[in-house]
Amino acid sequence: MERPQLALHQLHAFTVLAEELHFGRAAVRLGIAQPPLSQQIRRLEEKVGHPLFERRPGGVVLTSAGRELLPAARRALGEVADGLEAARRAGGGEAGLIRVGFAASLALTILPGMLRAYRERHPAVEVRISEMTTAPQVAALLGRSIDVGLLREPPDVPGLVAEAVLSEPFVAVLPVGHDLAGQRVVPVAALAAEPFVLLGPEAGPTVHERIVGVCRAAGFEPRIGQHAVEWQTVCALVEAGLGVSIAPASVRRVRLKGVAYRRIEPADARTVVAMCRREGETDPLVVRFVEVARACMP
Amino acid sequence: MERPQLALHQLHAFTVLAEELHFGRAAVRLGIAQPPLSQQIRRLEEKVGHPLFERRPGGVVLTSAGRELLPAARRALGEVADGLEAARRAGGGEAGLIRVGFAASLALTILPGMLRAYRERHPAVEVRISEMTTAPQVAALLGRSIDVGLLREPPDVPGLVAEAVLSEPFVAVLPVGHDLAGQRVVPVAALAAEPFVLLGPEAGPTVHERIVGVCRAAGFEPRIGQHAVEWQTVCALVEAGLGVSIAPASVRRVRLKGVAYRRIEPADARTVVAMCRREGETDPLVVRFVEVARACMP
DNA sequence: ACGCTCCATACGCGCAGAGATATCACACCC
DNA sequence: GGGTGTGATATCTCTGCGCGTATGGAGCGT
Numbered sequence: 030m031e032r033p034q035l036a037l038h039q040l041h042a043f044t045v046l047a048e049e050l051h052f053g054r055a056a057v058r059l060g061i062a063q064p065p066l067s068q069q070i071r072r073l074e075e076k077v078g079h080p081l082f083e084r085r086p087g088g089v090v091l092t093s094a095g096r097e098l099l100p101a102a103r104r105a106l107g108e109v110a111d112g113l114e115a116a117r118r119a120g121g122g123e124a125g126l127i128r129v130g131f132a133a134s135l136a137l138t139i140l141p142g143m144l145r146a147y148r149e150r151h152p153a154v155e156v157r158i159s160e161m162t163t164a165p166q167v168a169a170l171l172g173r174s175i176d177v178g179l180l181r182e183p184p185d186v187p188g189l190v191a192e193a194v195l196s197e198p199f200v201a202v203l204p205v206g207h208d209l210a211g212q213r214v215v216p217v218a219a220l221a222a223e224p225f226v227l228l229g230p231e232a233g234p235t236v237h238e239r240i241v242g243v244c245r246a247a248g249f250e251p252r253i254g255q256h257a258v259e260w261q262t263v264c265a266l267v268e269a270g271l272g273v274s275i276a277p278a279s280v281r282r283v284r285l286k287g288v289a290y291r292r293i294e295p296a297d298a299r300t301v302v303a304m305c306r307r308e309g310e311t312d313p314l315v316v317r318f319v320e321v322a323r324a325c326m327p
Numbered sequence: 328m329e330r331p332q333l334a335l336h337q338l339h340a341f342t343v344l345a346e347e348l349h350f351g352r353a354a355v356r357l358g359i360a361q362p363p364l365s366q367q368i369r370r371l372e373e374k375v376g377h378p379l380f381e382r383r384p385g386g387v388v389l390t391s392a393g394r395e396l397l398p399a400a401r402r403a404l405g406e407v408a409d410g411l412e413a414a415r416r417a418g419g420g421e422a423g424l425i426r427v428g429f430a431a432s433l434a435l436t437i438l439p440g441m442l443r444a445y446r447e448r449h450p451a452v453e454v455r456i457s458e459m460t461t462a463p464q465v466a467a468l469l470g471r472s473i474d475v476g477l478l479r480e481p482p483d484v485p486g487l488v489a490e491a492v493l494s495e496p497f498v499a500v501l502p503v504g505h506d507l508a509g510q511r512v513v514p515v516a517a518l519a520a521e522p523f524v525l526l527g528p529e530a531g532p533t534v535h536e537r538i539v540g541v542c543r544a545a546g547f548e549p550r551i552g553q554h555a556v557e558w559q560t561v562c563a564l565v566e567a568g569l570g571v572s573i574a575p576a577s578v579r580r581v582r583l584k585g586v587a588y589r590r591i592e593p594a595d596a597r598t599v600v601a602m603c604r605r606e607g608e609t610d611p612l613v614v615r616f617v618e619v620a621r622a623c624m625p
Numbered sequence: 626a627c628g629c630t631c632c633a634t635a636c637g638c639g640c641a642g643a644g645a646t647a648t649c650a651c652a653c654c655c
Numbered sequence: 656g657g658g659t660g661t662g663a664t665a666t667c668t669c670t671g672c673g674c675g676t677a678t679g680g681a682g683c684g685t
Contacts, residue, residue, distance in 0.1 A: 033339050035407055037331035038673090052632060065674050067633060072672085077411060079418025083609075084632065086682045090471055093425070093612045094418035101410020105403045109333055112399020113375060120377025120392035127391070173388060311381070314391045336643090350662055363644050365663060370642085382662060384652045 034076050040102040042069045047099050051088045124153035127314045130161040130169055131179040134236055134260055138279040139195055147321045163235050170307055176315045182235040183303030194326055195302040200290045202267045202274040210289040217247035217293050224254025224272035226263050240275050243298045264288050332374050338400040340367045345397050348386045422451035425612045428459040428467055429477040432558055436577040437493055445619045461533050468605055474613045480533040481601035492624055493600040498588045500565045500572040508587040515545035515591050522552025522570035524561050538573045541596045562586050
């Protein structure tokens with residue numbers, strides 16, 4: 030692309046004159062005197078290389094060159110005005126695109142509410158969400174292919190800041206027929222002999238490790254009977270009798286007839302959902318998103 | 328539309344920087360030093376009201392405002408470049424739109440050849456033709472709703488210039504069975520008793536009057552048996568035996584089995600086809616059209 | 626012939642801003 | 656801790672040009 034040679038205000042003057050077909054009236058509409066308008070048009074004609082108007086008694090008419098230029102000039106002015114407006118909206122955090130990464134296990138939890146709340150307040154912003162595990166989210170944040178990351182167990186990475194959005198206890202997931210389902214609180218150690226249904230580590234290493242850690246703290250290594258990639262599946266497999274599970278409390282939302290959720294003992298094991306973003310991020314879209322997300326915390 | 332506030336060269340600098348994401352390289356591509364580029368971008372950001380780039384070590388990245396502005400800036404620059412190019416082509420007579428009025432009776436004659444020749448030489452020019460009789464053509468030329476008029480019997484109107492494109496004699500149109508069809512040359516006076524098939528005066532007053540004039544010169548007032556609005560119809564009606572006619576020689580192109588065309592006596596009556604345009608017309612499209620049309624004369 | 630309308634021209638003022646050079650501030654890397 | 660690369664700032668020049676007022680000149684109508 031060459032350096033632009035036309036000035037926008039000249040194109041504007043041109044379009045106004047093309048509408049009025051009269052230098053005097055066009056100058057009034059432009060808020061300037063008539064001679065300067067003559068100059069603008071003359072300069073424009075010099076740059077184009079051909080007359081744009083034919084001067085005739087009583088007014089002017091467009092030449093064929095002018096007729097060709099007019100629609101393009103209008104479109105260009107419209108593009109600039111629209112682009113400016115869009116940029117201002119985006120700069121004010123009212124419109125644009127924000128890219129959010131989230132851990133699969135949050136699709137059941139806070140993600141839907143946050144997105145709903147944000148859409149309500151900023152309907153002109155397009156939110157592009159992608160399911161990613163922790164490590165890819167960190168990489169994507171640093172590589173600027175996402176703007177906000179929602180994940181479990183905040184990582185401590187230079188250049189990123191994380192804040193806790195939700196802290197939830199773990200619950201035991203049991204088939205309703207199971208002996209322990211009769212109790213209000215289940216000691217973790219009581220699950221030592223049971224086969225476990227867990228999310229595979231590839232789906233979200235941190236949650237997986239956290240749960241295994243809970244078991245180890247209770248003095249046993251969980252026996253993995255079955256892997257799954259979504260919490261819904263985990264619950265379904267528990268219902269089918271393939272084992273028991275320990276899961277963040279929000280899986281209670283998965284309401285299955287054959288599954289019971291019970292508090293566990295010790296109760297101090299919790300999993301933290303964090304919202305990550307780049308350090309020093311000033312993009313208003315991101316700032317607004319973070320604000321809204323914060324307000325969604327229970 | 329408000330007065331445009333952005334300068335095109337700033338938008339251009341912006342798009343280049345958005346491609347390079349590096350002030351130094353962008354400045355090189357723009358052929359300026361780096362500090363001026365910083366200024367341009369800063370000015371642009373001031374006008375937008377928000378930062379367009381985020382300055383980070385190793386380069387810059389677009390903000391959301393910048394991402395919104397970029398496509399619009401590209402489109403606007405493209406529109407301006409295209410419009411300028413189109414205007415230059417039109418100014419050079421290579422492209423654009425030319426509006427031509429023509430008398431119905433010429434659709435059979437020179438019009439097709441002229442249009443073909445013009446299209447060949449100026450394929451990018453759109454030719455919009457409209458069938459009009461003489462008076463509307465004159466009005467349309469003066470009112471600038473057509474650029475060129477093709478009509479019979481050049482009118483002498485101030486502000487318009489006409490030049491003869493074709494001069495053709497009249498011929499008698501006779502049914503093949505008619506007595507006079509046996510002769511090579513038909514005296515007009517011999518048609519005095521015949522019913523005439525003629526174009527209605529509303530279709531083209533000048534030709535009509537011209538033909539009636541030929542009859543009057545031969546000493547009789549033609550008896551109009553039938554009106555028609557196209558020469559093809561006139562010939563068909565003659566073939567059907569509804570009368571005879573006098574017509575410009577180019578109706579010979581209407582080849583009907585039952586119709587004969589014969590020279591008339593006196594032979595000095597001719598009809599002139601003229602090409603009209605506004606006086607002092609400088610529009611290159613029109614000038615080129617006139618040149619090509621002139622070259623088409625037989 | 627005169628005046629009116631409309632556009633062009635001439636001239637001057639003033640400023641925004643585009644450009645250059647030189648220098649600074651900061652982050653990062655070895 | 657110095658070197659390197661990045662962009663920002665400071666300062667200056669200069670010119671392009673946007674705007675105004677005043678005037679000229681062509682065409683048209685009365």
